[in-house]
Amino acid sequence: MRVIEVDNYDEMSEKAAELILEKIKENKHANLGLATGGTPVGTYRCLIKDHTENKTSYKNVQTFNLDEYIGIDPDNPNSYHSYMKANLFDHIDIPAAQTHIPNGNAEDLAIECLRYDKMIEEKGGIDLQLLGIGTNGHIGFNEPGTPFASHTHVVELAQSTREANARYFNSLDEVPTHALTMGISSILASKGIVLLASGEMKADAIYELLYGKIDEEMPASALRKHSNVTLIADKDALKKVKGQRSVACGQ
Numbered sequence: 001m002r003v004i005e006v007d008n009y010d011e012m013s014e015k016a017a018e019l020i021l022e023k024i025k026e027n028k029h030a031n032l033g034l035a036t037g038g039t040p041v042g043t044y045r046c047l048i049k050d051h052t053e054n055k056t057s058y059k060n061v062q063t064f065n066l067d068e069y070i071g072i073d074p075d076n077p078n079s080y081h082s083y084m085k086a087n088l089f090d091h092i093d094i095p096a097a098q099t100h101i102p103n104g105n106a107e108d109l110a111i112e113c114l115r116y117d118k119m120i121e122e123k124g125g126i127d128l129q130l131l132g133i134g135t136n137g138h139i140g141f142n143e144p145g146t147p148f149a150s151h152t153h154v155v156e157l158a159q160s161t162r163e164a165n166a167r168y169f170n171s172l173d174e175v176p177t178h179a180l181t182m183g184i185s186s187i188l189a190s191k192g193i194v195l196l197a198s199g200e201m202k203a204d205a206i207y208e209l210l211y212g213k214i215d216e217e218m219p220a221s222a223l224r225k226h227s228n229v230t231l232i233a234d235k236d237a238l239k240k241v242k243g244q245r246s247v248a249c250g251q
């Protein structure tokens, strides 16, 4: 795993946007895997700024989001559909039909999961997957204990995840209990992965990711099985690994 240490959130966001833009320059038909949460908002802001100033085009890009809540309307301001529109899609030239997000309101969720994986595969797979990390090490909505072999599936959210995400809702009761998420195996199928982490809150998870066991109880540790992962983390997120950086943290 390549580790890029940056000073703060803004530098992390700029670096991540740079890697995404490099990918689009290399291949204007790039398939991008996108994430939600607070962490990638700055990256999306940098992409929007670049689009405005340098006119990088997304006309041929396809995007695939990691996850979506079950049981809230796509128009609900807290859905990941709304998040993606507000934070990125409404500000760049990507055609709506090329933005893909699991449908948490599908009549048959099992069929929706199969459809989503099949669609990603049929479109050639993901070239670059952007990821955040939960304080308990979750990626997407893959909570501790999720099999590494999992594909897109329905999950029951951990109480700690619901509490962490309650800041976006009026109350904890409003936070959905379930979600659809790409599985660990779907994530590992990406050709390249960029994981972002900022702030002290993520320091334990980053320590475990780099130095803990590769274990299903720590979902992000599966990333150590992938040969092309870049972690961009700020000083606060890397706080616990200081002095240990010479230890190999690869596969």
Ligand SMILES: N[C@@H]1[C@@H](O)[C@H](O)[C@@H](COP(=O)(O)O)O[C@@H]1O
Pocket (backbone or CB within 6 Å): 035, 036, 037, 038, 039, 040, 066, 067, 131, 132, 133, 134, 135, 138, 139, 140, 141, 161, 165
């Ligand atoms: N499903 C998302 C994850 O994709 C995200 O990585 C995580 C961390 O969120 P934040 O970036 O706000 O810390 O939260 C949510 O649960």
